[in-house]
Amino acid sequence: MGPSVLIAGAGPSGLVLALILLQNGVSVRIINNELKHRIGSRGAGIQARTLELYEILGIFPDIRKAGEPVKSEGKPFSMAVYNPGKTEPTKLLPSNYVAPTPDTPHTYGLTLSQERHEEILREYLKDLSCTVELGCELRDFEQFTDHVVAHLVKTDADGQQQEERTKFDWLVGTDGAHSMVRKQLGLSFLGETRTEQNMALGDIVIENLDNKIWHTWNVPPKLIMLRANHSTSQVFTYVYTGRAGEKPLTREEFIEEFYALTGRRDLTFGENTWMSNYRPNVRMVDRMRDGRVFIAGDAAHCHTPSGAQGLNSSIQDAVNLGWKLAIVAKGLAPEALLDTYSEERIRVIAHMLQVTTKMHDKTWVHVPGAPADDESRWKRSPDLSMLGVNYCGSSIVLEGKDKGKAAAESNAYATAEGGRVQAAYRAPDAPGLVSVDDAQMTNLFSVFRATVHTVLVFGGDAAGRALVADVLGRLPKDTVQRWSSFATVLEDRAGHAYGGYGVEAGELTVVVVRPDGVIGAVVFEAEGVEAYFQRIFG
Template sequence: MANPSVLISGAGPSGLILALVLLQNGVSVRIIDKETKHRGGSRGSGIQARTLELYDILGVLPDIFKAGDYISPLAMYQPGKLEPDKISSLAEHLEPTPDTPHPNGWNLSQDIHEEILRAHLQTYSCSVELGSELRSFEQFPDHVVAHIVKTDAEGNQSEERTRFDWLVGTDGAHSVVRKHLGLSFLGESRKEEYLCLGDIAVEEGIDPSFWHIWHVPPRLLALRSQGPKSNVFMFGYTGMSEKWLNRNMTREEFIEEFYDCTGRRDVKFGPATWLSTYRPNMRMVDNMRVGRVFVAGDAAHCHSPTGGQGLNSSVQDVANLGWKLALVHKGLASPSLLDTYSEERLRVIAQMLKLTTDLFNKNFGSLKDREIEEGAWERGGDLRMLGVNYCGSSIVQEEDEVKEKVDNAYSKSASTSVQAAYRAPDASALVRSGGDATPTTFFTLFSTAVHTILIFGADEATRAQILEVLAGFPKETVRAVQVLPQGQSSQGQTADILVLEDREGHAYKGYGLPADQPTIVVVRPDGVVGTVVPAVEGVKRYFQKIFLEVRYGA
């Protein structure tokens, strides 16, 4: 049996999502992790709106929703008081709309999150290989040789050297892949500011439907439940003695610190399942690819935990990389397409680090000298990540006036119509013309394995031109969808174009497009708009940036 094409080192959310994207593209993977058992603990538990959209496209969202809940409101206390002084929300709760059906963040313990993703991988006969550590690798023009050390349940070790076409390091902040590539890791470490973190059961005295916070300068302590019905809480504690700087706090030490800080000896604790000491690092690489080797997630960027951006940025890294790697691996795109992974993501990550560092400074900076800034715990807005964009990318077909104006990688477009380089909106109540009347959505139709050409307001001439262009694309890489305006219907489907009726007008309204003139929107496999053009020639120009020229035809 041939070796899998891609080795993924590290089985956190970014590694698991990358494996899923590649498998959906028909690319074989091997995903390894040096741990001998799956990690427990809440860790990164906030899932932002944009990640929920990607999960909708990937097909994992129903299980994510089933296992988690909305992010709890904050309850702020004075020491010794049983009732909070203030209750507030991290972010305003937004009502879903047809173009943005998942606008609010979601709370899900990372260990459960990963368990769900592993279950989806198993539907592709893929599982995480535990106790397998990447020690080093050698890179050649057409392959990578990985040195892997395997440890079994009894502690016995064996070594292997295996050839792969590609290697991706999703192996965390201490990444072996990043270090072996010699990539810089620019930024700062906050040695004087550190947090004790962990998960602990609360048997009595704390309501799991709130995120509880005590600020007793210089100390700050927070308890957040895994869900409104769970008695397992993640805690964060900072401003304490330096005796825990180089070691983890024990369960008993945390309990005593909790009683001393809060004055709440009525609270009864159960077992602690995970304990750690965290020192904030704000760092990022200056390149995410060297030849056939890539870094993603925490291997490429570290950040403060404030804002819930880290896990989400990691997932978006691999959503960006996965479809590009699949096309290049299949020989359908030039290897230069892989350079746009760094080009597009580094701009976003730099903005993310600025946002999360500013939040950290507001939440935790100089706690001993002052009160926490007013509004420091407010989230929402840009942190929902719905405005994350790739403006200026060399493979996005933008209008010049848009390209020149946008420099904020987290900023939503000011336009009322769909724009290249931004997320593709959803639309509901779409019905297949002349067929089953069961409604569908754009997110259901989008796929990590194909580009989707959405045809709005098109006449028969435009439709015929699209059919002609489709014949020249590599097989099974592009699909076309004609969207008929509200009140308009067709006799049925064709073999090459899916025809949908916009029964309630959500698609045209959400995309801000007229019904009486043709507009073509190309949506990339990562749910980003590649181009918005009035004619087929613009579609050709876009795909000339994606596919090898010899594969492209008119």
């Protein structure tokens, strides 16, 4: 029997989706039409919320080891602002570091070249006996009521081609902004392309420049920003905007324009490892599922790189879809559950496009008469950490009675208020937990899994807990893990679980955490637990 799911496209969203499905025991084939893996920094910002998801997936240690913290306690400044011809900055912008807390261990993200990021994800897939098939293109597909037939063309290094038609249960297009899957489905991709805005991006080696801080020169309408890939590397990512002409820059042309704009001939340039010409393209679909076919990542939405939201939104698409597709593919939940992928993600993506477009205009678009040294263009909202991304109004989230119709219209990036955890928002961490069984220390992010719902039962009497246990015992096997006094007991010695979740000691409170780290329900009796899981498993 062949793989159950075909994933067309091997960027971060496709790789993460493959990892989640494999962890859930669903067979996968992931293909990429290019003969070699892409190089370059590209989407190098990994936001705090994505790091939390990577903890749940079990891959955070390797990502952290390879990445560079955007802000850290020992890093007082984040950017140097220069006047042309000056080697010393006229301004040093502070990093405004905020220390982590027990419920939020990641207050900032990491900078990590997308090239290395994808390599790490592929290593995890390899451990699960899955590799990306290079030179394998999805030409077209046919969709039926219970399967999809994909027309694939495989090209080897000598240019020899071999065609095949293969049946899969499901198809997911993570094949980029020019997605063939999206086009064949006929999905709308409404928005705008700003042809008048011409930007050059790339990676280049620069000697004699501090690699622990960002650097910028603004000579309106031109602006150049440099960001080191790592404090151990002299490879800098550059963004250059406001230049004339439509032709992509060569390495030599960029260097000469850099010298002319900055006057910094004390800097020496080395290899130009990656270069791209870019025009802002802001578009999104109105749905992300058509029968047995889905799209995710850039195939469903494209936007400016400002704020480092694109790659992270793409990964969060994959995490949202992954657990739902897994339990449907295994026959544990009805196909209707898959409609909530679009329902939950479209609202978030629409808000994200507004955020990134506004930020792009503030940072990169020259406004005549605006001061060249306006440092406000570099200030970033804490919302960009994506810790507030929520699914308020979702049909499968069991929200409190006080939410009402306003939930679906609430800010998709807003954090929960009120001191108690709320359904539809991220589940916080809680360190300092001790397993009564083996006295091992742990934290909730180590407990959560992308393969199961996690049910946290706080307080209550024996009778109330027994009723909850009865409900959970009737759910499909291996879909839920229980942490309470009737399953695995975790002692909250530091008080971070009760405190971070805003739960009163003694009161029976049940918090259901979905496999994507989102709180599906906060309820106070067994009937609420049953009502939530009825929405998932039917």
